[in-house]
Amino acid sequence: MKAFLILEDGTVFIGESIGSTKDAISEIVFNTSMTGYLEVLTDPSYAGQAVCMTYPLIGNYGITPDMESTKPWPDGFIVRELSRMPSNFRCEGSIQEFLIKHDIPGIAGIDTRALTKILREKGTMNGMITTNEAYNLDEVLPKLAAYKTGDVVSKVTCSEKYILKGSGKRVALMDFGAKKNIAKSLNERGCEVTVFPAHTPASEILNGGFDGIMLSNGPGDPKDCGPIIDEVKKLYDSNMPIFAICLGHQLMALATGTDTHRLKYGHRGGNHPVKDLETGRVYISSQNHGYVVDTDKLDPKVATPAFVNVNDGTNEGLKYTGKNIFTVQFHPEACPGPQDSGYLFDRFIKMMED
Secondary structure, eight states, rough: EEEEETTTTOEEEEEEEEEESSSSSEEEEOOOSSSSSSHTTOOOOGEEEEEOOOEEOOOOOOOSOOSSSSOOOSSSSSSSSSSSSSOTTTTOOOHHHHHHHTTTOESSSSSSHHHHHHHHHHHHEEEEEOOOTTTOHHHHHHHHHHOOOSOHHHHHHHHOOEEEESSEEEEEEEEESSSSSHHHHHHHOOOOOEEEEETTTHHHTTTTTOOOEEEEOOOSGGGGOHHHHHHHHHHHSSSEEEHHHHHHHHHHHTTTOOEEEEEEEEEEEEEEEEEETTTTOOOEEEEEEEEEEGGGGTTTEEEEEEETTTOOEEEEEEEETTTSSSSSSSTTOOSSOGGGGGGGHHHHHHHOOO
């Protein structure tokens, strides 16, 4: 069956439907990872977006147990060529079956290189995946221009708290769309991890007898999380050790008076170099974000830059002055991607011990 990808600027790509046949309007983004497509599909940070994989062949090892949540979250999936015969000893099915099962539209057979160049040159834009050959461009384009991702954090967060047992430090993990490997990375280091829904009051966390707090990754514009930012400010005002990743990093910055802004096309992939400003060492990191903290408005009495993106000079982390708080924009838990910066979990544990 034919499928069409219609962009906000009027560009139309024609390909083949590989998932649900429903129409889907969303933000179109690209990911440069060469592998790890299943972790990308099950990363809650992609809620409200359709993901274009830049690597030309996707699906060759099918669906395996390597999922970062219980279900896929993107609104759409875009590939150049989809492997029709996945082969892996852990394979439990194909991407096509996975997308159909979870009612996610997909399109294959389009020039993903051309699509990526458009998004890099013009910036991230909205689009629609449809199988309707009789679509009316004049009707579709206003709908694309009006689309907003909105409050997607409420969509992806857990419905109630749960605990990963451990014999070490007790960590409260705020789930703004947390990937499974964040809790796992702490748990493997002996921590007992209690995962809380995104809208949990700060008082419940601070009165829970925890040794530290983790703020997770998540989807959407951080400025859409007003009530959560108010609670994060209360966490900042406490003396609790805090480690924040991605959206959590942005929310802490907003809670303490710093601003954020949208990147032209974001950072998504497993090959982004970041420099630790304390040691001068560069790490290759896994990233997935469309917004960044604006360090031009950063008060050094509140925080100082701790990491910087080597490619474009944007902020990749903050160290908070006079507080046991540090935050990073990238994903030290990886999955997919390199685990070069996994040592940050050890730094967090040492912070709690000290």
